[in-house]
Amino acid sequence: MSATDLPTFTDEERAGQEERLRKVWTTPSGWRYWTSVNNTEIGLWYGAAAFIFMLFAGLLGLMVRVQLAVPDNSFISADLFNQAFTLHGTIMMFLFAVPIFEAIAVYLLPSMLGTRELPFPRLSAFGFWSFAIGGVFVCGSIFFNAAPNTGWFMYPPLATDKEYSGIGADIWLLGLSFIEVASIAAAVELIVGIMKCRAPGMRINMMPLFAWYLLIVAGMILFAFPPLIAGDILFEMERMFDWPFFDAARGGDPLLWQHLFWIFGHPEVYIIFLPAIAIMAMVVPTFSQRPIVGYSWIVLAAVGTGFLSFGLWVHHMFATGLPQMSLAFFSAASEAVAIPTGVQIFVFIATMLAGRVIFSVPMLFGAGGLAIFVIGGLTGVMVALVPFDWQAHDTYFIVAHLHYVLIGGMLFPVVAGIYYYYPLLDGKKLSDRFGKVAFWLMFVGFNVAFFPMHFSGLRGMPRRVFTYPAGIGWDWFNMISTIGAFVFAFGVGVVVIDVVRPKRKQPRCEQNPWNAGTLEFISEPEEKWGVRSVPIITSRYPAWDQPDLIANMKAGRYYLPDSPMGERETLVTTVLDARPVQCLRVGGTSIVTMVAAAALGGVFIALTFHWWWITIACAIVTLGAILTWLWTGTAIIPETQDYDVGLGLKLPVYASGPDSVGWWAMFITMVGDGTAYASLIFGYFFYWTIHEDFTGGHAGPGAFWPMAALVLFVLAWLLMLAARSLNKANRIRATQGVLVLSTVLTVAGCGAGLAGPYLYSMDPTLFVYPAIVWVVAIWTVVHGAVAVIMQLYCLARSLSGRMTARYDMDLVNVVLYWHFMVITAVTSFAVIGLFPLLR
């Protein structure tokens, strides 16, 4: 569309539009500020919280270093040391490295994609509050001497030993499960946002690389976190109710936890690393003053890294005694991942070579990080080779390797990102001088701290030792490491000072201070609407290639320049070619998300202390808050079918099925849910493979009740399909009747599902077989219970006239849930009912 076709508004019209937009998107003041759901606030809080957790974990790291500075030191006790290193790793991984990217993504993506908001702002807020509550809970535990003390990997049977780990392990399991919920919520938000909410014309091959990376990472979260959640469930059942999943004496196996943990844990490394590369993929083209060289190369490499990262987990288990054949396979896969990583590095170098580089602070941190990361990558190639890993595994060589990878591959790029994107916060640049001082302190301090660890590791120093004897060749290396750690910490301190120092007197910088080619700098700190109007994009670097684009956007000459109905609106576009298909009204400021997060936090915290009644009370409040949130904020029947979004385009405000973002969110959530379920089934068959007779002579649930449950769930699903068709045919009464019938069958199916293990008196504390059968049955029945709530919700929506033949999003999404439900039920009941017969 050429500029002449764009509408022109008078100053008066524009002022009116801006006033209405401002009113709709305003952030409340006073304490209500904290009820905001706007992406810029949530992103800022999220990032600040993650950064504060990082500083806290850094202090714990310094404590560890002080204790190890000299041999036979008694600076802190063995027990406190064990809590400190466990919490250091746990916080850095779960409360900093992953959330900081969710934060940056929530903050940047809308303006980068040329849109107003992500599709579910309240979900972002819910995720943030869950994260904050869970994070404070986990961090705070160390002040009560109750922090987890078994290492961030929580290997049973040490971590299942209640006498040793106290409630620390429960805090880890429940506190982090809560945070994992937040991560998955963010993943859903980011995937749907990137796929469905780009500016019109921004085809998928024109997306900024940051969006590509975040899409891949969010997809990885969706497949990596659920196995850990499944593992957490098994673990907590063992700790709370003595179900012997990891107890070898009763048929369990500690190695199952290691598999589930590292199926999560290795992709986790790339979940952390890829978004940092994403920042560099934005920084490098800007400072090379040219588009990236090899856009498709880097996208393919990122996708390849994402895939491969799921095939490497066994390299954390090379010393567990697995067969050498499988070790060789995982060794090869681990080496292979170096190739796409190399491609990404060379894409940056190529871009710099083909451009004219301006070397400023973000580039300094980027290049310094790369120099560090490459060392980590090379030692990674070394430890991926089995014979070398047998020697290096669980020594300080690995400590050095992982810090080179994570600090070079993640922390330095994040600091680069802070210097690069800070102007978005308040229109001021951070100081060049502070930045350079911070860089050199961090760079030198880091290498002084961590390079000697390669040597102490090669000299046989194992990880996680709270002390060591003098005179066995580790003394000096440790002393040097400790000195380096403090220099490094000073460097981080300088960054903190630069960020928090008052900048009132400092002049404002230009709006696009580095002359970036992408759109994120369009967002102004004072205006909460993200983009003034939603543009039409025709280039990968619109700010360079589309002259007048920004001026026209600001003049409101594109889509959605106004908000006549007083709603927060943004465009939904198609996945591949970004054609506008819907005007989406997103949720605004609300306290309901905070209440839901606080109540869900209450559930997890009360569970830790076995306060059952409080758990139940909090669960009821959570459910109530979520239902209120859905009832008042989603699937609202709009005032009009066709809504004028500007430029002569009329779009529906209400969509259901695959056109709607809600459908995608349900689909994506259920993919994650299905992955957790698959991990449980993996556990079932894992026990089958390690035992001659995996029932251990214990009775199964019989075939009758599981089969009855299977049939009931299938019937209930068929009725849900019927309900959807009847509703579409506008036969409202029949729909309601069928919904009731389906609900009854679901309840009956749940009862039958539990009847098998119950009537055959399967005691889950005796042996692992009854325990895993119970877990599979309970998982399915809990999903059945959720299905019942959804069915009743649809019924209530229909009865209250909020769901009609045309506006049927609720029912369509619930039927989508049911597709997954029926797969789960059929698999579960076939496995627990029929599989024992085949053994």
Added chain:
Amino acid sequence: MHHLFIVMVIGGAIIWALTIGVLAYAGRTRPKPMSVRGASRLIVWGGVAFPVIVLFLLLSYAVWLMPQVRPWLPGAMDGTAEIEVTGEQFWWRILYLDQAGKPAFETANELHLPVGRRTTFRLKAADVIHSFWIPALGGKMDMIPGRDNTLSLEPTKAGIYRGPCAEFCGTSHALMAFSVVVMEEADYLAWRAARTQAPVAPQKTSGQELFFRHGCAACHAIAGTPAIGRIGPDLTAVGERQTLAAGTLSNTPDSMIRFIRDPASIKPGVKMPAFGMLPDGDIEAISAWLGGLK
């Protein structure tokens, strides 16, 4: 194995220097930017072709090395071994086996091995996961409850080595180590024979009497005496060991006294109760007697 490491360190250093060299060059102000075609070619050669070739060669070399470092001995298949080592919080139970695989004699926290011959270990865990590792002799192997792992090692030089526990196993993980005495074959056989023979009752002293009176034998065994406790480490010939308390203290009478008086102050989380309520004379007598067991 050693060669592999040298190859990797030198190769790694060269690759790092090249990559960072190119990066530094790319960051300089140059009169004319490189063409996009040239830059893309760099991605193909530097990012794809070079790593593929190098990694393929390196991986082949390492996989070829695997069975040499850890041969698939008969022991690895049928579980026969010469020595069974069990990791316990926070010490090592060591059981020497005879030709038929039956227990020959037990000891703790100190291995004796022959030089120049491959010895096969069966590795177990009594409570939590530990990892058996003698850095000077070769890679590590985890000890996992419910699983028997097998490892074989071939010392090439006589001497005394240290083996730490390499998997975090609780409060005093750092204080769980053992000594390895690698001996000439003949010495080893003599040492073994001395242990296997019907044990000679140690000289009776007041220390021995006190050892039994204060209940030490409930947990500790000493060959040739009625002490057959199996909860704590076997103390047969404890006087000749390199260290006390699983690599934590040097083997001196003073260390022994300190440990008996308050084990947890030296080794937090240890299961042995403190005996500080005993008269100093009693503890000294017990220590002296134990120290004399050789």
